[in-house]
Amino acid sequence: MATSYQQLADNIRKKQNQRKVELNQQNNNDQYQKPKVDGYGFERSQAFDFDLYNEIMSDYLVISTRRAIKWNKFWPPSSQHPPRRSQTLKRFIRKGVPDSMRKQVWMYACGADKLMNQNEGVFRDLLTKANNEDVITSVEKDIFRTYPDNIHFRHDSADGKCDQLYNVLIAYGHYNDGAGYCQGLNYITGMLLLIIKDEECVFWLLVALTQNILPDYYSKGLNDLIIDQAVFDKLLSERFNDLHTHLKSHGVDVALFTTKWFICLFADVLPSETVLRLWDAFFYEGSKIIFRAALTVIANLNDELMSKNDLGSILETFKLLAERPKFIKCHEFMTELFENTNPLSRTKIKELRHECATDSKP
Numbered sequence: 450m451a452t453s454y455q456q457l458a459d460n461i462r463k464k465q466n467q468r469k470v471e472l473n474q475q476n477n478n479d480q481y482q483k484p485k486v487d488g489y490g491f492e493r494s495q496a497f498d499f500d501l502y503n504e505i506m507s508d509y510l511v512i513s514t515r516r517a518i519k520w521n522k523f524w525p526p527s528s529q530h531p532p533r534r535s536q537t538l539k540r541f542i543r544k545g546v547p548d549s550m551r552k553q554v555w556m557y558a559c560g561a562d563k564l565m566n567q568n569e570g571v572f573r574d575l576l577t578k579a580n581n582e583d584v585i586t587s588v589e590k591d592i593f594r595t596y597p598d599n600i601h602f603r604h605d606s607a608d609g610k611c612d613q614l615y616n617v618l619i620a621y622g623h624y625n626d627g628a629g630y631c632q633g634l635n636y637i638t639g640m641l642l643l644i645i646k647d648e649e650c651v652f653w654l655l656v657a658l659t660q661n662i663l664p665d666y667y668s669k670g671l672n673d674l675i676i677d678q679a680v681f682d683k684l685l686s687e688r689f690n691d692l693h694t695h696l697k698s699h700g701v702d703v704a705l706f707t708t709k710w711f712i713c714l715f716a717d718v719l720p721s722e723t724v725l726r727l728w729d730a731f732f733y734e735g736s737k738i739i740f741r742a743a744l745t746v747i748a749n750l751n752d753e754l755m756s757k758n759d760l761g762s763i764l765e766t767f768k769l770l771a772e773r774p775k776f777i778k779c780h781e782f783m784t785e786l787f788e789n790t791n792p793l794s795r796t797k798i799k800e801l802r803h804e805c806a807t808d809s810k811p
Contacts, residue, residue, distance in 0.1 A: 506777075543730055576619060
């Protein structure tokens with residue numbers, strides 16, 4: 450098995466080096482420098498260090514290949530039954546789910562597979578009967594606002610991602626009668642489609658997410674989102690008191706930088722692979738992962754934020770996080786997330802939510 454793993458790792462590095470040579474040749478032949486695109490179709494700024502990115506991802510591919518071999522033993526593709534929820538499964542998920550297995554693992558972890566099996570034909574039926582003009586208008590406005598820096602979501606893209614995004618959001622908007630469609634879901638749905646590539650599965654993942662994990666995040670009043678921002682404000686005060694005081698002194702409320710973090714589950718905020726690693730844990734462990742992720746980002750920005758002395762420069766620090774090497778190194782980020790944010794139990798979060806909900810009542 451060691452020989453097999455080494456061969457896989459060598460092949461990965463060889464292919465990456467070949468691709469790097471091809472990209473360099475292409476860039477050298479272009480009269481004008483074209484935007485560079487990462488493995489998920491996202492264009493990066495001219496300042497983005499692609500050499501460092503390729504080096505980081507090359508090392509990570511070796512790690513993920515090793516994990517894939519272990520996953521295939523733990524949950525064989527031929528298996529008719531998923532493993533039971535356990536500390537072993539939790540440990541496997543925390544160390545990263547292979548791309549090839551994310552569909553089945555995520556669907557199982559959050560209960561989306563059961564929802565889909567219990568509601569056969571519902572997704573297509575919703576599309577056939579879609580007639581809510583408010584939902585249709587809202588979705589149509591957001592389709593081409595979704596990941597404008599991603600080649601798969603351009604209006605002239607030929608791979609059908611915009612059509613799939615439209616179908617999932619239209620179906621969800623009609624399924625969720627109470628709130629309809631909510632902005633922010635387009636970013637989550639778009640990222641899911643890049644990985645899962647099955648619009649019906651993505652639809653049921655979205656339903657499980659909004660019903661089982663974050664039930665009132667995407668309501669018309671964004672009730673639970675507002676409460677969770679208040680919870681995070683308390684966690685920030687407890688764990689980074691000096692920074693919390695510094696931000697408040699410059700008029701920086703947590704809502705100014707956490708709204709997109711929370712409502713998009715860090716999609717379009719952190720690097721793609723880091724977001725996917727977060728979602729691996731999120732679909733299995735639930736919403737506490739959002740707080741762990743936010744605290745880990747803050748821990749990495751703490752010194753820089755403390756050095757800023759005006760609102761503009763503080764908010765600027767939160768931009769382009771996806772291009773920072775410390776966040777691109779997803780394996781290190783996740784290790785830090787689980788090691789440095791303890792203790793943070795569900796009980797603690799539940800207590801804080803109750804406290805914040807009570808405080809928010811008139």
